[in-house]
Amino acid sequence: MTTQLGKELKKLRIDLGITLMGLSELVGLSPAFLSAIETGRKRVPDNFLDLLASKIPTVANDRQRFEVLINQARKEVRMPLESSNYQDAALATEFARRFSSLSTEEKSRLHSILGGK
Known part of the structure; x- marks a missing residue:
């Protein structure tokens, strides 16, 4: 089942005119791993938002929304307490x-x- 993050990533790819393979090459992750992130089969890596935001201005401009989607996909929120x-x-x-x-x-x-x- 596709997560809300997965739906947004697919929409983002369509808007940018790139395939899953194109996005994987852009952020340096395998297409299989990205697909697993989209469907909730793999946990979203800690650096995923930084990877996306550094390569895609749309994500950088809407960083907070993508952070929420990632937290929702992870089913948790981490809070630094240092x-x-x-x-x-x-x-x-x-x-x-x-x-x-x-x-x-x-x-x-x-x-x-x-x-x-």
């Missing part, structure tokens, strides 16, 4: 623990606070 104190790390952990039980209204309020879409 400069966080204990309280910040505890907050991030509690948010992650409770995320799936937040109501639509609570998520809406958080979007407003964070300036999200």
Whole structure:
């Protein structure tokens, strides 16, 4: 089953007029691996967004949306905590623990606070 990221990558390829092979040559990954990313059979590599954005201006200009699609395909979000104190790390952990039980209204309020879409 194609992921939302896969659908967007296919649309991107069509818009650019390139094949899966063309995209694979552009970013330096095999066509089979890209196909597996599109269908959710392989995990999206950590450097994938950087590879795409460095070669395709459309992706660079819409980087945040592609980051969301990649996180959605991975079914996880990673958050760096290297400069966080204990309280910040505890907050991030509690948010992650409770995320799936937040109501639509609570998520809406958080979007407003964070300036999200």
